[in-house]
Amino acid sequence: MSTIERQKYLQQITQRLIIFTGTILCLMAVGLYQLNKLPEGHKHSYLVLIVFVSGLLGGFVSIQQRLPRIDVNELRVLSSSWLTITLIPINGGIFALVLMVIFIGNIIQGTLFPTYPEFTIKDAVTFKAWLSSTYPASGTDVAQLLFWSFVAGFSERFVPQIIRRSAYEVSSSQSVGIDLNKANGADAQNRGDE
16 A cells, blocks of 8 residues: 555545534534523533533544554545544543533542532422533633543543443442442541531
8 A cells, every 4th residue: 555545545534524523613603602692590501512522622633643553444444434533533522521420420539620519409490400500610620621521532541441440449349238328428427518
């Protein structure tokens, strides 16, 4: 296979990725414009869209960096399929949303990760309020959320590793007979949360 053929495939793939990402960014702009028309209490809803796009952009950058190292046969396959090319960025967006839920649920915590204010859900009304008002605690937390959303898309193994690790820790806790509800209640009482 010649260098010219390789370059042709790389150009086709890059062109498709740019068209796909440009389309998503245009749709996001239209979505943000429409969300801006919502009543004041629902303005924070746009953050979910921005988190998804941050993950999508992370996936885009990741695949762009990997393309030069991919062999010609794989490039041929990638250049012939929109789905194959766009799947990595789409997964990045989905992983970014999952990571946002992980942050909201305090599954991973620390100074490098965003924090969210506590919110008690008692019924459908408070659940609806939670959906429209769950937002990071500060501007720094929003920046951290967007950074980690990009990382979730860029490093496609990052979020699955968090999920596997969390599942392993839960199954390990259950196998030794620890009642997670009681343990979580004791932790909350020690922190003075309840």
